[in-house]
Amino acid sequence: MSDTPLVRARGLVKRFGSGDAESTVLHGIDVDLYRGELVALQGPSGSGKSTLLSILGTLMRPSEGTHMMMDADLAEADDGELTRFRNQNIGFVFQFHHLLPDLTAEENVMMPAAASAGRETAAMRTRAAALLDAVGLSDRRHYRPGAMSGGQRQRVAVARALINAPALVLADEPTGNLDRESADNVMDLLGRFNLETGTCFLISTHDVKIADRCSRQVGLLDGRVVEGKG
Amino acid sequence: MRYAVKIAFRHFLSSPAQTALLISGVALGVTVFIFMSALIGGLAQLLTLRTVGSIPHVTLEMRERSPGLINPVTGAQLAVQKDLSRRQQIAVWQPFIAQMESASGVIAVSPQIRGSAFLIRGQAIAPVGVFGVLPDKLSAIADISSAMVAGSATLPSDGILIGWKLADDLGLHVGQAIQVRSDRQRERSFRISGIFSLGIASADRQAIYMNFTTARALFDLPSGISRIELKVSSVGQAPRLAEMLGRATGLKVTSWTDENAQLFEALDAQSRTGTIIKVFALLTIMIGIASAMLLSVMRRRNEIGIMRAAGVGRLFIVQVFVLEGTLIGATGSIAGALLAWAALAPFPPIAQVKSGGLPIDVGQGGILIAIVLTTLAAAIASILPARRAARVDPVEAIGQ
């Protein structure tokens, strides 16, 4: 591992609500993520995995703490800056393969790139085709999500997360909604992309088998980091 | 922007039934808009046509001559009396006629001898207004020829034409002889050549037409005339022509518009009513589009969340939804315009509208304006929903 982490978060606190209804979900989390890592984020339901991923993905601001990524102080950035940063450097894969229903597989993969450029380019199309090929869906390029299986959709979502060659991909229970075979398939893909591109993956999961395939595990319990393996 | 257009287009095409319904709603509003414009415009044209149909568009008369005031001696009272023995007449007129006839836009010029007289038949006496016109100019101003109900539209030197009401009142028939006594106390007998019905009560009861030359004698006007009446091809030009002729001739020149202020007030009120109806049609369209777009935004919350998570900016989201609304407005208004055009085109031209028929002038439907305004209104109506879309919180919307 290189010495400077890709992501460095210190003392992340997240509180929801206010007054009597206030609840603290994250109690001072410290995390470092390095380029090339494949990290599993484990923890029981309600432990705060999704909340942490949202903060690390700049979709949500921490109540307290610092969040640095690639020398950018993300806790201080404004909404427009965060949006651009996210677009260029962070990819997401969600549990419920969220694709845009009115776009084809290929158009879905191109979407993050096309939206920031204002148009779809031939280069994007080539890259999207290559990514779809890599996830084994070249024959489904022109299918709409409605005409694909759950596993296929999730593979399209993985391809989409990678279109802008981000440094970090955050996957929130990416296999939680898939059968064993599809889950293995998706995990194979994530592992392969991690090796080939050096992209850092942080994958939240309940599944020990999936956590075991990662290079490092971070455990979360009641909003605190517990000792992880590796 | 190009990509925003693409996404908006996909949204637009994504649920055809719903889009079709929305477009029909907009189309209906636009049809109302165009129908109102065509009706108000047609009505104005019809009223104008009916009004200017039988009246002169420009009239030239002698200026009223007021005696000049002498500086009154202090303490003295001064009474000014008009010289009634002198007739109001245009003494030099022949040179004007040819000049006016060749002026552009002038379609008829009619020099006239006018005066008051009594029609006498036995004990019965009726006051009438005499129109002394050149026989070939009989129908130049009011279309007497096609208003004849009996006899013929000719003006022999001993013949007169009278209105049907006057004929009724005095029990007169074509061919009968009758006495006419002018306000100059000259009297002679005429034969009734024809009876007309102009549909204007005053004319049908009080007007009699006679030969220009005969009228000269009857009213003691050996060389001058009372007035010159003009008709022009486009009635809107009348005021300008009147002003020009006034300067050129020094005569008192009036345009038909000077004496029909009421008509213009009525037309004005009418067009205001039309505007109000059109504004409401537009408002209805705007409310419809705004609520449809709000629903669309709700339905697509999850998709908006995905886009925002993927680093798509708020401005892009606003663009997509404003474009979607604009697209609905544009398609709906074009559909409505086609519908209105198809429905209104078969209506006859205003000049051929029969009583009881709707005076519709498709040309005044403002079809282009309706399309532009509706599209614009749709874009404006989409701004609020689009801004709401841009504020969707990705974490909440994705709901992991």
Ligand SMILES: Nc1ncnc2c1ncn2[C@@H]1O[C@H](COP(=O)(O)OP(=O)(O)OP(=O)(O)O)[C@@H](O)[C@H]1O
């Ligand atoms: N917007 C919110 N308002 C209030 N409480 C919240 C909110 N979001 C999450 N929480 C709470 O924070 C805690 C952690 O939620 P989070 O979704 O991060 O857990 P998780 O580890 O992802 O669970 P799971 O494995 O079920 O997905 C939960 O107790 C949840 O109720």
Ligand SMILES: [Mg+2]
């Ligand atoms: Mg979760």
